[in-house]
Amino acid sequence: MNDLNIDNVEIIDCTDLVGPGDDGYLVAVHAAGQIGWYGPVSVAAATALDGSLAASAIGTDVTDHSGLLSALHGASAKSGDAVTSWAIGALDCAVWDAHARIEQRPVAALLSTAARSHVPAYASWLTLDVQLADAETIRRVAGQDWQFTKWSLRRSRGLPVADDAKRMAGVVHQVAEATGSPAAFDALWTWDPTLALGFSEQVDHAKMIWLEEPLATCDSAGYSDIASAFPSLALGERLHLGDDPKELLALPNLGALTIDVVGCGGLTVAAGLVAEAAAANVPVYPHGRSLLPAVHLAAAFPEAIAAVEYQLQWEPHRQLLFTDPLECGGGQVVVPSAPGLGPTPRRR
The missing domain is CATH 3.20.20.120 (Enolase-like C-terminal domain)
Incomplete structure (x- = not known):
């Protein structure tokens, strides 16, 4: 397996750290010994991710952002739906975070x-x-x-x-x-x-x-x-x-x-x-x-x-x-x- 492949995607519940009604879930992507993060996202987006969408990212090269997007797009029958688009977007941002952490550079760089x-x-x-x-x-x-x-x-x-x-x-x-x-x-x-x-x-x-x-x-x-x-x-x-x-x-x-x-x-x-x-x-x-x-x-x-x-x-x-x-x-x-x-x- 490629050392840069994504090996796990987690949804972290942090709702106790925010106020009532505020988004409180984080997306965590594990690859090459690093964890990439994005959040907060809503419970709806977190729920949409916690299944086939997250599973479709496993094994994808964390540096191949277009390939990941294609995999996520293909894994969802509702990719144009607002919640699904948010879920995919959150995972995409967490992957960018993981990629940049592996290279020890900010995402902007x-x-x-x-x-x-x-x-x-x-x-x-x-x-x-x-x-x-x-x-x-x-x-x-x-x-x-x-x-x-x-x-x-x-x-x-x-x-x-x-x-x-x-x-x-x-x-x-x-x-x-x-x-x-x-x-x-x-x-x-x-x-x-x-x-x-x-x-x-x-x-x-x-x-x-x-x-x-x-x-x-x-x-x-x-x-x-x-x-x-x-x-x-x-x-x-x-x-x-x-x-x-x-x-x-x-x-x-x-x-x-x-x-x-x-x-x-x-x-x-x-x-x-x-x-x-x-x-x-x-x-x-x-x-x-x-x-x-x-x-x-x-x-x-x-x-x-x-x-x-x-x-x-x-x-x-x-x-x-x-x-x-x-x-x-x-x-x-x-x-x-x-x-x-x-x-x-x-x-x-």
Whole structure:
């Protein structure tokens, strides 16, 4: 047997180390006397992995990332399913961690020979009701030297469309007044085209960096009807393993591709998506749920990836799983210099 073959895949339950409702499972890949890690993942993704998917990785060369992806893709009848795509992505990232640990290099150094040591970061706080928040809270977050900030613009189901469009345009104005600069806004898939077009007529677009994921659908056909109404849209978080991004990248006014590095199928897939986005002149801003591999990806491809998302309300909880959490300050995340992805799990 090849000395670099994967000989075991484990799912480690760390739910007692995180808060209620937080993801708390780690994926551990054993190869060549090293253990590669990724986490946290949800119980659904952990359950999807703990069977034929994990078994299909056994015996695969830990350095053959394309071969592993093919094996995992073939082992699942639901590879385009969101949970399965997350499970495969988590395993792929754990394998990259194992590979880099074997070579005693950071993952970013495997992806590129000229990886940077810090990557720009923007902050999001999507659980905050901006309309009810005091201006000082918004100013405090914006004053922490992030590249920019992002806030939620959820639809209010109790309001007529015209009134809700006016309300959300007011929220954008409120944030701009508090911060003194434009911000990004995430609609969290809660709008329809009518609301989007009504909002576009009401809002001062100069106060917005982008509008992210407004529609419940994630197909390019739905967005083609509203794309011209917005100077900049941010899309791509819902790309999963096997999805073709070409139609999405061809949309007018696509200002950001916000892939989730794990959700799209892992670092192997994400690196390909970054290359396609670069060819289409669309900057990539990786989604914050998979911050650790996103940081390494951003370090490896600085010309294509403008900044990573740091989720203020969730990321500190995720970092509780590690003895050496990511360092972040001044709008920059320090790329771990330790072998692999960097941080060491508290439970191994």
